[in-house]
């Protein structure tokens with residue numbers, strides 16, 4: 001990896017690492033034995049290790065100029081590996097959290113393993129660890145292919161990828177130590193937020209620079225989506241992260257807003273995290289890997305445009321549907337609800353565009369589990385957005401809110417859509433970037449597909465049932481005009497579903513483990529690809545010979 | 552690249568191409584426009600009827616003049632009025648009368664069960680049988696009496712709570728505060744155990760009896776039967792708050808005990824507290 005950096009980049013990398021080490025040292029001193037100090041020490045040790053590694057290869061021969069004629073896929077390779085590691089870790093914690101709800105004693109009597117701490121470890125692990133790394137890895141791949149140009153430099157991509165993973169590690173280890181802002185999906189404290197900001201702005205710059213160097217006259221749809229994802233997430237992160245630290249030597253900070261303003265900011269962030277992180281980014285993935293794998297043109301360019309702007313404009317308004325019947329003024333709830341309803345149209349536009357693209361390739365969907373992953377993802381995307389618009393209606397939400405129905409909805413989206421499209425894209429991309437003929441074992445991909453589908457269905461159906469039962473139990477009155485069921489009665493009623501959900505999660509988790517194994521074997525054992533491979537399994541057009549140096 | 556005709560759909564491509572990827576120039580399907588318009592019309596209608604758009608310091612109130620707070624308040628009031636048909640009887644009637652009224656007691660059992668499960672079960676257990684640190688409410692000698700009025704009072708003011716009229720009680724820390732030494736405590740423990748269990752008399756128990764008469768009887772009574780005037784537990788029954796094994800009894804005497812029962816005045820309404828008191832009386836009556 002270091003050998004691929006130019007001499008200038010090696011120097012810049014060294015400066016960055018030393019700067020990070022100094023910051024880590026300052027944190028370690030200021031934070032002492034507290035979590036802030038532990039994080040400082042972690043950063044310091046990591047940066048020192050990186051520095052030694054870099055110094056060890058500092059004098060290696062500089063990279064050859066021919067490299068500029070090839071796409072730079074090494075960050076994507078590492079990104080895929082990291083995504084899969086986070087997938088296994090994050091989903092493992094997910095199964096654990098699920099089990100805790102059925103068997104609460106499963107905390108092993110450890111503080112760090114209490115429900116309140118491992119739940120965010122799970123959500124951050126899967127959304128940011130798995131999802132984020134998959135997005136970064138595929139976006140580097142897609143932006144180069146669709147711009148027909150190499151990444152502008154080597155260091156930027158590595159900084160983004162490794163910096164982002166440092167963020168994920170600081171976030172999750174922080175929760176284990178009790179460091180949290182207590183804002184859902186925005187739990188990390190101020191210093192971790194600041195670091196993510198640096199990484200994210202760099203990501204945006206890398207993307208813009210690649211686009212600026214593009215050798216295609218038009219910008220492909222996938223890039224709009226990826227770019228919207230990067231840009232809007234930066235904006236959300238900054239506004240929702242506004243906080244005042246208690247001091248520069250502690251982890252604790254207090255948000256700038258308070259009360260209902262804070263709640264609305266949080267859910268404006270929260271829903272747009274769903275929208276731009278979990279939707280836009282993965283739509284970018286879908287818009288590239290699905291048509292390429294199917295070998296079909298996108299069904300409708302015009303539909304892509306309408307859907308893109310519809311989603312981008314409308315999502316911004318809907319965060320308040322998370323705060324129906326709360327202290328939030330009713331007019332804000334009205335706006336959130338109505339925009340959520342219209343949002344269904346562009347959402348289904350995207351799902352339909354994907355499924356109609358498969359016309360003429362349905363036989364491939366039947367035979368190829370990788371493409372089937374993506375097809376099923378598009379179906380779940382349609383299902384989840386329909387459900388979302390439905391749940392956003394105030395009277396429906398009064399039943400569903402605070403119940404497992406929300407959790408079922410989330411996981412139709414997270415397992416059925418986000419994870420499935422990621423697995424499909426990764427299975428498509430892995431043989432291409434490692435220059436293999438195909439995945440080591442297509443049979444394992446097939447097994448993974450069925451495990452994932454079964455897991456998702458078990459999970460989602462269990463939570464729908466449990467959520468609706470719960471919601472109904474909470475609002476049933478007896479003839480005396482008092483509640484018919486106590487809260488504990490509803491817990492007892494949910495238990496079988498919690499056990500079913502654990503089983504579903506276990507299936508999904510097992511699939512991810514098999515995926516990891518298969519990807520490892522593909523990278524190390526699968527036969528290399530040679531000319532004449534079929535269009536499905538080989539990168540449809542190998543790196544362009546006449547590519548201009550990007551530097 | 553020139554637009555090409557796609558053999559499957561018969562559509563032209565847009566002429567853009569990326570790494571082999573192309574797009575068709577298919578027009579936006581009609582249903583998309585249709586649903587956009589339908590949904591938009593629905594929303595405009597909703598905006599006209601409901602509070603919707605901000606106008607500087609105020610907002611459009613909507614033709615229906617709907618107000619979330621007002622409608623909730625009205626509904627809560629209506630529900631209370633409906634319930635008043637029986638809750639008012641619970642509030643004013645004598646406990647003895649209510650306990651004889653089968654119809655009313657059916658409501659007490661129905662409502663008491665959920666009230667107890669939602670407010671009390673986390674400490675006293677779903678069946679009110681208690682657990683370590685929390686007394687059973689259905690068996691054994693009650694701490695503060697088991698009449699409806701006594702229970703009602705306990706529920707209202709709590710025990711060692713922050714209510715100004717809270718019931719207060721404390722078991723002193725005989726060991727920690729150096730009132731008794733370790734051997735004396737061992738003797739008292741043996742004696743206390745002998746009060747509820749058939750244990751052959753020994754010298755130590757005899758010594759414990761003396762120490763008990765001198766140190767404990769003022770509160771627990773000569774025979775250790777407790778005193779419901781001051782909330783002191785009976786040590787001769789088999790109900791234990793903190794455990795009846797030697798180690799737990801020793802702990803009670805060494806470190807002292809002071810249980811906290813929250814006050815429900817202000818947290819539960821009058822009729823709810825009365826329902827709970829009646830519910831507990833009824834539970835104890837029917838306890839096996």
Ligand code: HEM
Pocket residue numbers: 184274278279318321322340341343344347381384385386387388389390391392393397400401402406409410413414417418
């Ligand atoms: C048209 C698109 C969508 C709409 C209108 C929508 C709407 C909603 C609504 C109304 C809730 C419940 C809020 C509550 O009662 O607490 C919700 C929760 C959630 N949705 Fe969606 N949804 C959409 C798509 C998606 C997708 C595609 C995903 C995942 C990839 C997703 C992930 C989530 C998450 C993570 C939550 C949980 C928030 C929490 O923790 O409370 N949604 N969504």
